Amino acid sequence: MDDSNSNTIAARTHQFSPFNNAADPYKKIRLLLVACIAVIALSCWFYDDQQVAYDSDQFISHPKVGDIYYLDFRLFSDNLRPSEKFRFAKVIDITGNIVTLFYGNFFYLNEKSMFNSIRYGHFRYKKYFSTYRNNFTRQQIVNLKKSNAIFKVERPINNKLHGNFVKPQQTKITNNTFIAGKQENITGNSYLKATNINNHLQLALKYFKQSAQLNYPQGQINLAQMYLREDLEQQDLTQALYWLKQASLQSNKSAINKYTIVCQQIENCDINDFYQDLIDAGVNIRFNKTNMPKFRLN
Numbered sequence: 187m188d189d190s191n192s193n194t195i196a197a198r199t200h201q202f203s204p205f206n207n208a209a210d211p212y213k214k215i216r217l218l219l220v221a222c223i224a225v226i227a228l229s230c231w232f233y234d235d236q237q238v239a240y241d242s243d244q245f246i247s248h249p250k251v252g253d254i255y256y257l258d259f260r261l262f263s264d265n266l267r268p269s270e271k272f273r274f275a276k277v278i279d280i281t282g283n284i285v286t287l288f289y290g291n292f293f294y295l296n297e298k299s300m301f302n303s304i305r306y307g308h309f310r311y312k313k314y315f316s317t318y319r320n321n322f323t324r325q326q327i328v329n330l331k332k333s334n335a336i337f338k339v340e341r342p343i344n345n346k347l348h349g350n351f352v353k354p355q356q357t358k359i360t361n362n363t364f365i366a367g368k369q370e371n372i373t374g375n376s377y378l379k380a381t382n383i384n385n386h387l388q389l390a391l392k393y394f395k396q397s398a399q400l401n402y403p404q405g406q407i408n409l410a411q412m413y414l415r416e417d418l419e420q421q422d423l424t425q426a427l428y429w430l431k432q433a434s435l436q437s438n439k440s441a442i443n444k445y446t447i448v449c450q451q452i453e454n455c456d457i458n459d460f461y462q463d464l465i466d467a468g469v470n471i472r473f474n475k476t477n478m479p480k481f482r483l484n
Contacts, residue, residue, distance in 0.1 A: 242339040246331045249285050249324070253277040254347065256300060256338035259293065261330075269293065272300055275336075276315055276352075281444045282414030282426070282451075285322050288315040297338070301348065309352040321447060367402025370394075374408060387418060398429055406433040407441050414448070423452055431460065437469045 245253055255275040260266060274290035291314060294300045308314055322330070330336045342352045374393035380386045391412045397405025406429040412418060413426040427448055433441035442464070449455040464471055 238338065241341070242331070242336075245339040245341050246328055246336070249277055249280060249327065250341065251277050251280060252342055252345075252352070254304075254340045254342065254352065255287065255336050256297065256340075257289075258335055258337055261333060261335035266293075269295060271295055272297065274300065274303075274315075275320075278315075278319075279440070279443065281411070281447045282423075283324050283416070284447045285324060285327050286443075286447075287320045287322065288317065289320060290314060291316055304348045304352070305350055307350045309347075310350070310354050312354050319443065365402065367397040367400030367405045370397035370400065371402055371405035371408060374405070378408075387412075387415075391418070391420065398432070401432070401436075403433040403436045403438040403441065406430070407438065407444065410441075410444065410448075423448060427452070427455065431463070434460075434464060435467050435469065442469075442471075 253276070255277070257273045257275055258271070259273040260271055270293040272294040273292070275287040276290075277285060278288050279286035292303070292308070294303070303309075327336070331339075340347055345351055345353060370393045374390045374397060377383065377386045377393060378390040380389075383389070391409070394405055394409040394412055398409040410426040410429040410433075413420060413422045413429070415421060427445060430441045430445040430448065434445055445460060446457060449457045449460065461471060
């Protein structure tokens with residue numbers, strides 16, 4: 187091969203080399219774009235991570251029925267199998283300072299499998315969550331979050347999370363029958379949620395009283411809940427017990443559970459007398475081995 191051909195091949199090789207900055211003037215621009223994309227991706231990941239942490243803290247401070255807790259159950263129990271690490275819990279009731287949870291019946295190895303179980307609709311199964319009531323004070327819930335036993339909290343929107351429903355769907359039954367106290371209870375709930383109105387809590391209290399006095403069970407429960415609030419001057423555990431008992435005598439399961447919780451906070455409250463009053467009124471109650479009440483309502 188003569189020298190002229192060798193020089194031509196070398197020149198061409200040099201000209202198209204992808205590592206030659208002079209032959210590739212856009213290389214630095216491409217590298218800069220790749221770096222920018224990487225920075226943006228990391229920033230988005232960091233922002234999302236911070237947002238999840240912030241939301242979790244807010245949901246813990248202001249819990250709502252339906253909130254989903256991610257639990258590291260190794261911090262709850264020492265008697266677990268190697269594959270039993272993580273578990274879900276769901277807030278099913280809030281009575282004054284007490285938050286009641288149902289634990290999920292399944293364990294997971296990691297957070298990814300937990301996330302996928304929601305996406306795949308596992309929460310829609312009726313028996314996904316245990317029906318055993320686990321009661322915690324709000325401060326205990328806060329402490330569990332601080333210790334990372336509760337490491338994440340999510341709040342479903344319109345009963346959906348990660349694109350799927352988080353409880354079994356039920357056929358909606360429209361009932362147009364007039365029930366005394368029902369409309370007053372609806373109005374009370376509307377004012378309770380109307381945080382843009384300065385005296386919305388007092389207005390909610392007014393309508394819940396009207397509903398309760400008309401012997402509407404849910405109105406009686408909501409009135410009792412108002413008497414349990416610490417941010418109202420009307421806080422009165424005795425009044426809360428009274429209205430919960432009125433709803434319980436109508437075989438309202440939620441009221442019976444709430445009465446049991448509040449009764450434990452009052453020194454002179456005898457829960458056995460309460461159960462006896464229910465039995466005398468014809469409310470059908472049975473107990474399991476742990477002496478926790480279960481209800482078979484007529």
